[in-house]
Amino acid sequence: MDVALLTIGDEVLAGDTANTNATWLASQISDRGSSVVRILTLPDDQRLIAETVREWSGVFDAIVVTGGLGGTHDDVTAAAIAAAFDRPLTVDDAVREDVVATVAAYRGLEPDAVTADDLELDVDAWAALPAGCRPLVNPAGLCPGCVLGNVYAFPGVPSEMKALFESVAIEFEGNGVSRTIYTSQPEASMIGAIAGVRERFDVTVGSYPGTEANNRLKVTGTDRAVVDAAVRWLGDRIDVVADE
Incomplete structure (x- = not known):
């Protein structure tokens, strides 16, 4: 919806x-x-x-x-x-x-x-x-x-x-699913990784500066398996300190 x-x-x-x-x-x-x-x-x-x-x-x-x-x-x-x-x-x-x-x-x-x-x-x-x-x-x-x-x-x-x-x-109730990951990397250092994950997977990625040390990436799609795969792909390319 x-x-x-x-x-x-x-x-x-x-x-x-x-x-x-x-x-x-x-x-x-x-x-x-x-x-x-x-x-x-x-x-x-x-x-x-x-x-x-x-x-x-x-x-x-x-x-x-x-x-x-x-x-x-x-x-x-x-x-x-x-x-x-x-x-x-x-x-x-x-x-x-x-x-x-x-x-x-x-x-x-x-x-x-x-x-x-x-x-x-x-x-x-x-x-x-x-x-x-x-x-x-x-x-x-x-x-x-x-x-x-x-x-x-x-x-x-x-x-x-x-x-x-x-x-x-x-x-x-809708069919959207999302996961949020946290990283200590600055936004500018993740431009390539974010562009890459969007090209390879049917997901959207929101990048949000953190109020403390960590920045936040929210990965959203309509298929849980695809979202999970996108998060794993990102995890191989940026320093993920936590996810939810």
């Missing part, structure tokens, strides 16, 4: 919030054998989000959107995804019940006995999702996520995003 990640939030673009969601998701998706081929951050702009989702949905196998879900003034992601697919926003009964139960529990109230005044929030605004989507009830917070076509939408709160991703993680 080729997967694109779309992070929503003015606060991310302003540098007020680190984009840890994209880093975590990219790692999780890559570990499952799929490829993250695009990462983009957009402001809380409903039109721009809708245009991007509409375009990307026809290009990539899956799009993962994080942030901008909920019932506050700048939460426009659900409406944007609905607009991208020409759908209205609707409220699923099970999602609404979960929102009510979550707020009631937070305030120490019984869900069956609360009223809208007791909750002091617009439940429908928090529960609204694009019509026809697959709702994802949030086990770690208030705001639900959803899946519509090949678009997966999660809240921006990291703990909630992780919980909802785990509920659909199996859908990102």
Whole structure:
């Protein structure tokens, strides 16, 4: 699978919030054998989000959107995804019940006995999702996520995003495999070896300077035997100090 990640939030673009969601998701998706081929951050702009989702949905196998879900003034992601697919926003009964139960529990109230005044929030605004989507009830917070076509939408709160991703993680299983090797050699001394392994094997090789003494090479392909053979070939030509 080729997967694109779309992070929503003015606060991310302003540098007020680190984009840890994209880093975590990219790692999780890559570990499952799929490829993250695009990462983009957009402001809380409903039109721009809708245009991007509409375009990307026809290009990539899956799009993962994080942030901008909920019932506050700048939460426009659900409406944007609905607009991208020409759908209205609707409220699923099970999602609404979960929102009510979550707020009631937070305030120490019984869900069956609360009223809208007791909750002091617009439940429908928090529960609204694009019509026809697959709702994802949030086990770690208030705001639900959803899946519509090949678009997966999660809240921006990291703990909630992780919980909802785990509920659909199996859908990102792919056939990609990779191994990482570490070397004390500088990148410039490995140019020939990296070019050679790419010519001989059906793999990609990423070279990443290390933060400490060792540099890192990540060898990725779709066949475990080929990846292993490529790593062995590299091991005969560079000083490998560790691999995983």
